[in-house]
């Protein structure tokens with residue numbers, strides 16, 4: 583798993599400067615339901631884990647909360663600090679949070695858990711740094727059967743990619759398989775499973791061209807980019823054409839409006 587952490591760290595450092603223009607229009611749409619599910623209000627102290635450019639900390643700050651952000655990418659931390667000067671950002675590992683026990687009212691992680699070698703450990707750390715009665719809220723991409731964007735990428739890869747390549751092993755792409763497994767993991771680290779909110783939230787990602795998603799995955803992604811970088815040019819071309827064909831189904835005028843879905847989860851520390 584150390585190799586996976588290194589691979590992820592190098593990847594996020596490399597693409598940090600592109601994240602805002604490429605992915606934010608998708609991931610930011612999940613922040614209002616995330617904050618609502620975790621019931622973030624003013625006067626709370628909130629931690630944004632895997633904060634990237636700091637959107638969750640910024641949005642919690644807009645609700646009146648005192649927010650901090652943490653990311654293991656120095657580049658991301660610098661971008662976040664510039665973008666949201668009223669919040670405080672620092673480098674650190676989601677699986678080993680540099681905060682004392684019972685510090686925060688809310689710990690939030692928007693699309694961060696899927697990138698960790700040990701997501702359960704990050705859940706345990708969130709539990710530890712929450713005050714009693716605090717809530718942990720996070721989002722994870724829904725699997726292809728519930729998520730048309732994931733399905734188009736996954737179908738193209740399954741059909742055309744060489745999967746026998748040398749890539750560091752990470753956690754499952756869509757994390758735990760369904761509501762009950764999420765509940766079990768969260769209970770195992772101490773959360774009150776009965777309090778768990780688990781919702782599927784869908785958005786539309788508007789992109790300017792049919793080639794945009796493939797280019798985004800290849801040039802501004804990390805895990806899929808690693809897989810694409812290890813393909814022959816023929817296989818890469820076949821993957822690209824398959825993705826573009828799927829994207830065209832979502833044409834709307836001059837652009838493309840692709841459905842994407844994620845699970846929004848929130849749970850309380852008893």
Ligand SMILES: C[S@@+](CC[C@H](N)C(=O)[O-])C[C@H]1O[C@@H](n2cnc3c(N)ncnc32)[C@H](O)[C@@H]1O
Nearest residue numbers: 594609632633634653654655675676692693697
């Ligand atoms: C998909 S981005 C999500 C960014 C942001 N939360 C958002 O709402 O768009 C994942 C972020 O997790 C960070 N990350 C990955 N592994 C991490 C770790 N072990 N500890 C802290 N941050 C990590 C990456 O640097 C990246 O900024």
